[in-house]
Amino acid sequence: xxxxxxxxxxxxxxxxxxxxxxxxxxxxxxxxxxxxxxxxxxxxxxxxxxxxxxxxxxxxxxxxxxxxxxxxxxxxxxxxxxxxxxxxxxxxxxxxxxxxxxxxxxxxxxxxxxxxxxxxxxxxxxxxxxxxxxxxxxxxxxxxxxxxxxxxxxxxxxxxxxxxxxxxxxxxxxxxxxxxxxxxxxxxxxxxxxxxxxxxxxxxxxxxxxxxxxxxxxxxxxxxxxxxxxxxxxxxxxxxxxxxxxxxxxxxxxxxxxxxxxxxxxxxxxxxxxxxxxx
Numbered sequence: 001x002x003x004x005x006x007x008x009x010x011x012x013x014x015x016x017x018x019x020x021x022x023x024x025x026x027x028x029x030x031x032x033x034x035x036x037x038x039x040x041x042x043x044x045x046x047x048x049x050x051x052x053x054x055x056x057x058x059x060x061x062x063x064x065x066x067x068x069x070x071x072x073x074x075x076x077x078x079x080x081x082x083x084x085x086x087x088x089x090x091x092x093x094x095x096x097x098x099x100x101x102x103x104x105x106x107x108x109x110x111x112x113x114x115x116x117x118x119x120x121x122x123x124x125x126x127x128x129x130x131x132x133x134x135x136x137x138x139x140x141x142x143x144x145x146x147x148x149x150x151x152x153x154x155x156x157x158x159x160x161x162x163x164x165x166x167x168x169x170x171x172x173x174x175x176x177x178x179x180x181x182x183x184x185x186x187x188x189x190x191x192x193x194x195x196x197x198x199x200x201x202x203x204x205x206x207x208x209x210x211x212x213x214x215x216x217x218x219x220x221x222x223x224x225x226x227x228x229x230x231x232x233x234x235x236x237x238x239x240x241x242x243x244x245x246x247x248x249x250x251x252x253x254x255x256x257x258x259x260x261x262x263x264x265x266x267x268x269x270x271x272x273x274x275x276x277x278x279x
Contacts, residue, residue: 001043001085005251009038011133011156015141018152018211020275027144030096034143038136040089041104045111047082051075052115096143103142107135122187126164126196133160151211155204162200162235163250166242169193173245197242201235215274223274230267237263 012034016022022031050057050068057069067073086108093100110118114128137156141148172185172193209228216222237260241247253260 001081002046003039003043004255005046006039006042007251007254008133009035009042009136011136012038012140012143014137014156015139015146015148015152016144017271017275018149019141019146021144021146022275027146030144031140033092033096034100034139037089037093037100037104038107038139040085040092041108044082044085044089045108045115047078047085048112049115051078051082093143097145099142099145100139103135103139107132120184122184125184126161126168129164130157130160133157133163149211149214151207151214154207155211158200158203158207162197162204163238163247165193165196165200166238166247167250169197169242170245170248174248197239201239205232205235219274219277221273221278223270223278227267227270227274230263230270234260234263234267 013022013031016027016031021027050066053063054068054075057063057066060069063069068075068078089104090101093104110128110131114125118128119125134153134157137152137160138148140146168185168188169190172188172190208231212224212228212231215224237257238247238253241253241257247253
């Protein structure tokens with residue numbers, strides 16, 4: 001179920017935070033429900049992925065230690081657990097309305113398609129993984145019935161592409177395209193993936209800056225504008241790990257990099273001050 005990867009699901013907080021409504025009790029409750037529902041659905045998808053990839057995982061230097069690949073858990077048991085988790089996720093999501101149920105269903109269908117087919121197609125595999133992050137970012141807004149800005153969607157989408165292409169770059173750097181764990185890597189080159197994550201980083205920074213400038217118009221002290229510096233530093237710090245081929249597990253970087261954590265905290269404080277309208 002990979003609970004250490006649930007940190008990715010904190011993206012559901014992004015839309016309510018960007019809209020400045022996260023502290024409203026009803027919005028906070030709906031956002032919390034969306035977070036838990038996504039954790040359950042993501043864990044269901046991890047079980048499905050591991051069941052589908054059992055043979056390939058046994059060839060991977062670290063994934064071979066996962067329960068199914070190591071023979072500690074049967075494929076049928078993993079699928080049964082996935083069904084229970086997916087059902088619980090959809091039932092919980094229904095408490096906020098049908099929109100979140102539809103979104104989670106789309107996420108599940110895309111991820112099943114990814115496990116069976118899309119992961120082997122270059123570019124398509126990037127798009128499907130990016131869509132998973134984008135759906136997380138949209139989920140909080142849908143659950144709380146909040147409008148979502150175009151700049152927010154651009155930041156979420158291209159920010160996800162930056163991380164996902166960086167992950168593929170690190171995988172290529174670590175295990176090489178000749179490994180049998182991911183067929184799409186055979187058709188990627190390091191220069192191509194470097195181009196993708198560099199271009200994605202540039203678009204993300206521009207889109208975030210435009211969003212921040214727009215938000216700063218409503219504040220006496222431009223906290224959102226100041227957050228651009230922290231956001232940029234965070235991306236540059238993460239890019240150091242991508243360039244070194246150490247970003248194959250993004251959650252490990254978030255948990256281990258103290259400097260990145262401090263930068264993230266500063267960014268969160270600045271955005272929070274802007275949302276609260278301090279000053």
